[in-house]
Amino acid sequence: MLARVNSSAVVGLDAVPVEVEVDIANQGLPSFAIVGLPDKAVEEAKERVRSAIKNTGAEFPAKRITVNLAPADLPKEGPSYDFPIAVGILIASGQLKTDIQDALFMGELSLDGRLRHTNGVLPQAILAKEKRLKRIFLPSVDSTEAAILRGIKIYPVPNLIALMHHFTGAKIIIKPQRYINFTDYFKEELFDFDLRDIKGQEKAKRAVEIAAAGSHNILLKGPPGAGKTLLARTLPSILPKLILSEALDVTKIYSISGLLNKESLVVKRPFRSPHHTASHIGLIGGGTSPKPGEISLAHRGVLFLDEFPEFPRHVLEALRQPMEDGMITISRSSGRINFPAKFMLIAAQNPCPCGHLGDNRRECKCSASELTRYQKRISGPILDRIDIHLDVPAVKVEKLTTEDKKIKIEPSDTVRKRVQKARDIQTKRFENKKITANSEMTNKDIKEFCTLSEECTSLLHLAVSKMNLSARSYQRTIKLARTIADLQESKVIKSNHIAEALQYRPRTENL
Ligand SMILES: Nc1ncnc2c1ncn2[C@@H]1O[C@H](COP(=O)(O)OP(=O)(O)OP(=O)(O)O)[C@@H](O)[C@H]1O
Numbered sequence: 001m002l003a004r005v006n007s008s009a010v011v012g013l014d015a016v017p018v019e020v021e022v023d024i025a026n027q028g029l030p031s032f033a034i035v036g037l038p039d040k041a042v043e044e045a046k047e048r049v050r051s052a053i054k055n056t057g058a059e060f061p062a063k064r065i066t067v068n069l070a071p072a073d074l075p076k077e078g079p080s081y082d083f084p085i086a087v088g089i090l091i092a093s094g095q096l097k098t099d100i101q102d103a104l105f106m107g108e109l110s111l112d113g114r115l116r117h118t119n120g121v122l123p124q125a126i127l128a129k130e131k132r133l134k135r136i137f138l139p140s141v142d143s144t145e146a147a148i149l150r151g152i153k154i155y156p157v158p159n160l161i162a163l164m165h166h167f168t169g170a171k172i173i174i175k176p177q178r179y180i181n182f183t184d185y186f187k188e189e190l191f192d193f194d195l196r197d198i199k200g201q202e203k204a205k206r207a208v209e210i211a212a213a214g215s216h217n218i219l220l221k222g223p224p225g226a227g228k229t230l231l232a233r234t235l236p237s238i239l240p241k242l243i244l245s246e247a248l249d250v251t252k253i254y255s256i257s258g259l260l261n262k263e264s265l266v267v268k269r270p271f272r273s274p275h276h277t278a279s280h281i282g283l284i285g286g287g288t289s290p291k292p293g294e295i296s297l298a299h300r301g302v303l304f305l306d307e308f309p310e311f312p313r314h315v316l317e318a319l320r321q322p323m324e325d326g327m328i329t330i331s332r333s334s335g336r337i338n339f340p341a342k343f344m345l346i347a348a349q350n351p352c353p354c355g356h357l358g359d360n361r362r363e364c365k366c367s368a369s370e371l372t373r374y375q376k377r378i379s380g381p382i383l384d385r386i387d388i389h390l391d392v393p394a395v396k397v398e399k400l401t402t403e404d405k406k407i408k409i410e411p412s413d414t415v416r417k418r419v420q421k422a423r424d425i426q427t428k429r430f431e432n433k434k435i436t437a438n439s440e441m442t443n444k445d446i447k448e449f450c451t452l453s454e455e456c457t458s459l460l461h462l463a464v465s466k467m468n469l470s471a472r473s474y475q476r477t478i479k480l481a482r483t484i485a486d487l488q489e490s491k492v493i494k495s496n497h498i499a500e501a502l503q504y505r506p507r508t509e510n511l
């Protein structure tokens with residue numbers, strides 16, 4: 001007898017349908033074969049399924065069993081086909097009598113028949129909904145992840161016995177509670193670092209605020225101990241909330257990477273800070289079965305690269321394309337996969353190997369050749385993609401030690417409110433577009449949303465010729481000015497907004 005079970009495979013960030021066909025032939029010697037480009041983990045499903053069925057108390061047919069995973073030309077990876085294969089065998093052998101055309105199955109089996117966690121539940125659940133299936137049967141531990149979707153019934157299955165009881169009517173599986181409101185997720189949070197704890201550095205704080213408001217890339221340069229790392233680490237406390245469409249994308253990435261903890265929806269903007277010894281694949285993504293790298297895990301959030309020049313040059317150069325396109329394309333013989341990578345880059349570095357170039361408290365001891373070698377580690381094209389270049393000087397000792405009650409240091413909470421307001425303006429502005437922040441504007445969007453007065457245009461023209469700005473820098477300055485205007489809740493971009501944005505461009509000798 002032949003049984004068909006709906007299942008799916010995750011390719012890149014999305015799922016595609018996979019039909020699990022199970023045929024049990026009465027003739028021929030007992031055997032168990034899986035065809036349809038299975039990888040090692042799928043091949044091993046045979047042993048898990050056999051033991052799981054036996055340990056459930058059902059019978060594993062001693063017949064010729066053929067499992068086909070269709071379409072045959074799509075490589076199948078991972079253990080998530082265990083459950084659909086087992087269900088197929090139970091149906092094809094007549095031990096389970098039910099119609100499952102409208103259901104999707106996914107999950108790994110343990111030898112005793114329990115269902116284990118599976119990666120990529122959310123994209124597969126989204127696929128099931130798109131294909132107008134009505135039910136999803138999945139491991140209990142993953143049920144909350146799928147439960148954020150409406151319009152499809154989720155059945156959390158603890159083990160094969162529970163599934164058999166469900167279909168015979170002996171004990172129906174209870175559907176999990178749905179989360180009623182997306183905003184319920186946003187609770188008041190506590191952060192490890194707060195702007196309140198950073199003394200002085202007003203200019204740097206302002207720059208970080210602008211960067212957070214418009215998701216602009218920022219480079220902090222300064223002597224050791226100036227507070228660059230500290231500033232970057234306070235960023236999560238001032239980032240605006242994710243909107244639902246962003247949260248779903250981020251959750252999908254974490255879901256296929258197996259990094260969703262107990263939460264069913266990622267609601268906090270990610271903050272990723274890979275070490276400079278991270279590999280190319282770890283940072284950019286890839287591998288034989290391509291997985292998202294740090295740049296995709298930082299999608300809609302922050303990628304913090306501390307000690308920027310210490311990253312291998314080829315790794316930094318690989319950031320060029322994703323920084324421009326907001327996604328990374330990984331080509332393999334089996335096809336091309338796109339992972340989104342719209343991240344805000346925050347990079348920190350010393351100005352020179354000894355760290356004291358331009359520091360008026362200590363002399364720089366680096367030779368000219370050391371300096372050139374150090375500065376060459378980061379290419380011009382990368383620097384050109386960074387909107388805000390900021391010198392972070394060492395904070396004066398009086399500021400560090402004296403507690404001046406009259407000087408009120410703004411806490412992150414207050415700054416976050418301003419950032420959120422500016423981001424709300426942007427969300428509304430880009431309502432009918434695919435983008436969510438000013439930094440993502442294309443040239444066409446700039447034309448539409450950034451009308452410049454004559455005064456602004458002439459100021460920009462002057463700057464382009466005096467500061468040797470590239471065409472890209474020119475566009476980036478306008479985007480930055482748009483964010484500065486949004487922070488002030490100003491509908492039009494004024495010349496002081498342009499002037500402030502220009503301050504953050506690097507001096508040409510640094511390029
Ligand atoms: N403005 C500041 N206010 C309060 N504490 C500060 C400030 N700047 C630095 N510190 C203190 O100094 C420590 C070191 O700062 P941080 O690690 O941010 O320096 P850095 O600029 O990243 O240096 P490096 O170039 O060596 O990486 C911080 O943990 C913090 O305790």
Ligand SMILES: [Mg+2]
Pocket residue numbers: 228229230306348
């Ligand atoms: Mg540091």
